[in-house]
Amino acid sequence: MDTLLLFVGFICVIVGVFGSFLPALPGPGLSWIGLLLLYLTKAVPNNYWVLGSTLMVTVFIIILDYVIPAKGTKKFGGSSYGVWGTNIGLLVGMFFIPIPFGFVIGAFAGAFIGELLYDKQDQKRALKAATGSFLGFLASAFIQFVLCMVLLGTFLYVAWDNKAFLF
Secondary structure (H helix, E strand, O other): OHHHHHHHHHHHHHHHHHHOOOOOOOHHHHHHHHHHHHHOOOOOOOOHHHHHHHHHHHHHHHHHHHHHHHHHHHHOOOOHHHHHHHHHHHHHHHHHOOOOHHHHHHHHHHHHHHHHHHOOOOHHHHHHHHHHHHHHHHHHHHHHHHHHHHHHHHHHHHHHHOOOOOO
């Protein structure tokens, strides 16, 4: 059972790292669940301080994930259409344009098209709002990526320190 928990926990943390910049996957939450699964093994003693503090940071970052792109869009004069366009464009770009360009081009184009759907007449405002939405997305993805890498490092350190790989 411990081997299964360790394996599934490691997969969760790795998928969480990819989920930090893919909007279809809950990156930080999935990474934290991986860390929790590690602490549920018999090889690793419970450390509620680590689990509690990382959970609080994870929840805070998840909340920021919704706030940062919206603030970036509003700061540059955009609407919720730009935020939705960023996310949709990111998914479309990921499948049709090679990585990493698909993320960049798709997110920006999606935000721009979303803003044009909101107001077809003002292309200059749509471009400015798309820039804000895109910058908000990049900031949010970067913060999530850093957290997921910290959780991955914590997972590896705790597993190695407690010899969890040696059942």
